[in-house]
Amino acid sequence: MPPGRPTIRSRQVAGELRRLRKQAGFTTGEVGAQLGLSQAKVSRVETGSSGLRLGDVQAMLGLYRVPEPRQAEILDLVRRAAEPGWPQVHGRGLPEQWLTLIDWESKAVALRAYHGGLVPGLLQTADYARAVLRDTAAEPPGDAELDAKVAARLARQGILSRDRPPTLLAVIGEQALRIPVGGPAIAAAQLRHLAEAIRKPHVQVRVVPDSAGAHPGLDGSFLLMDFDQDRSVVHTEHRSRSLFLDDEESVAVHQRAWERIAAVALSAQESTEMITGLT
Known part of the structure; x- marks a missing residue:
């Protein structure tokens, strides 16, 4: 190249x-x-x-x-360096794209995540992550595979405990707070964990209320990773594959979608009140 x-x-x-x-x-x-x-x-x-x-x-x-x-x-x-985008097909065991995602997140200075019906992986408890990975899979993974995937998801969270962590701004749908993933006890523990996480100065969570109506987030979840000098990278994850994008058009489209989603989200204070009110 x-x-x-x-x-x-x-x-x-x-x-x-x-x-x-x-x-x-x-x-x-x-x-x-x-x-x-x-x-x-x-x-x-x-x-x-x-x-x-x-x-x-x-x-x-x-x-x-x-x-x-x-x-x-x-x-x-x-x-293939000149080709746009980077699709990665999911397989059994620990997906290669998760290792790639951990690597990219570790280099970012800011992360902007949108999730409609689930708490983002960077803010999940182990029990919540296990329930998500088990119950949303088309074919439930075995115990060993599930353990490896939960460990990988939790390993991603290590970047938020570094001396100089990236800022994380997560926008989630109200459903993410109300769906009892894993049952009432696990869901309640996840809400308490979320309420604790947003006390950190580099973590902010904003909620899109159900009353907001239709918005670009209904088209799917995504993660924007911002860097000091390089252009941003977009990560989207689907049932059978993940996609990393850094071409100007794709990044711009997701940034515009982010702005429109953020415009209908509750303020940080209102979101905190909703989250703590449900714990």
């Missing part, structure tokens, strides 16, 4: 190469010396500011002793 504005695939490869280098114990200077590249070139590749060249990436992966199956996956991303 020639130099230019990085795409979502090239941004993912850049971050993975940085992680793999550190895991292998190399500095950027050592990698450059081994592969005949300048230290600046290696750094530019890892920040996504330099175009990804298949030969360079392949050499880096070989130096880091990355297993061949993983090498093939990364090189495929390089070959």
